[in-house]
Amino acid sequence: MRQPSRHILSATLAACMLALAGCATPGAPVALETRSTQQLLEASTDADWRTPDPANLLYMDLDGGRVVIELAPAFAPEHVANIRTLARGGFWDGLSLYRSQDNFVVQFGDITEEGVPGRPIGSARASLPAEFDRAAADLAFHALPDADGWAARVGFVDGFPAARDDRRGNGRAWLAHCYGTLGAGRxxxxxxxxxxxxxxxxxxxxxxxxxxxxxxxxxxxxMELLSVLPRGTGPLGFYEDPSLRTPIRRIRLASDVPVGERTPLQVLRTDTPLFDAVVESRRNRRDDWYVQPAGHIDLCNISVPVRTPPSS
Incomplete structure (x- = not known):
């Protein structure tokens, strides 16, 4: 495991080579230019951003607004295919967010009493294999230098926080349970x-x-529409009073929504020198308020910036 001081040095040298931070001559003390995350993003170019595929975007429309979710077919292809089928069939339309457990999750779907048939799923599959992880060999895994308590390596794959384990030679990777992660209840x-x-x-x-x-x-x-939901008072955060559930107007794939009704978004690419510099700006805060740089960042403390395209 690398020591924190080496984390700082490695990131600093990389930033220097890329002219994203101030540099010093070899052997001299490294003097860093104070450059905030916002300043780095303002200096970004169009090549630093990507536009998500509308076929991989879910729009969850609530009374309070729209939640935009990006699906990850590279990690769970069979589940994502089924979710697309369910969305096209209007499965979640008129259902609800029926669970909000403090400091944990919100959950939505078709909650029914025991013995009562659930909503028909149409042409979607009723049974799928578990897709907990996948072979890592063909993933573009952009690793962090920071240690992690849950995996041998962590980083990002196409904007998704991910973990990887090559210690047993099997090369498996999976999406990490960070804030905002979408999972399939079982x-x-x-x-x-x-x-x-x-x-x-x-x-x-x-x-x-x-x-x-x-x-x-x-x-x-x-996320602000989900994180502020009142906490359920029943076991595991289920709402004991059905009237407290948050109704879902509808859930659709962005590709099935007219272009004029879509939410234009771009996501910062996570495989670029700029992203490395953004991570470093969060790993070692150098603005005046901070006394001591941390020298470390947790995978789930890295939020990938999202923006409205400048031309929109």
Whole structure:
């Protein structure tokens, strides 16, 4: 494991080579230019941003606004395919967010009493294999230098916080349970999820769930609509009073929404020198308020910036 001082030096040298921070001559003390995350983003170019595929975006429309979710077919292809089918069939339209557990998750789907048939799922599949992790060989894994308590390596894959384990030679990778992660609820059997019951992490990152539940995406915009929901008073945060549930107007794929009704968004690419500099600006805060740089950052403390395209 690298020591924190080496984390700082490595990131600093990389930033120097890329002219994203002040540099010193070899052997001399390193003098860093104070450059905030906002300043780095303001200096970004169009090449530093990507536009998500509308076929991988879910729009959850609530009375309070829209939650935009990016799906991750590279990690859970069968679940994502089923979620697309469910969305096209209007499965969640008129259902609700029926659980809000403090410092944990909100959950939505078709909650019914025991013995009462649930809503038909149309042409979607009722049973799917567990997709807790996948082979890492063909993923563009952009690793962080920071140590992690839950995995041998952590970093990002196409904007998604991810973890990787090569220690046993099997090269497996998975989406991490960070704030905003979307997962597929399951029962006791590992293969008991099919995407009809979904949850979003709204509390401290429950990384103990990694590789135990299929994770299928993350929220890009609208987390404030989920994180402020009143907490359920029943066990595990379920609402005992059905009137407290938050109704879902509808959930659609962005690709099925007329272009004029879509939410224009761009996401900062996580495989660029600029992103490395943004992470370093959060790892070691150098603005005047901070007395001591941390020298470390947790994977789930890195929020990937999202913006409205400048031309919109």
């Amino acid at each position: 029962d006791m059997a590992p293969d008991s999820s099919n995407g009809t019951e979904l949850y979003v992490v709204t509390g401290q990152s429950p990384r103990q769930l990694d590789r135990n539940i299929t994770t299928v995406g993350r929220v890009l915009q609208g």
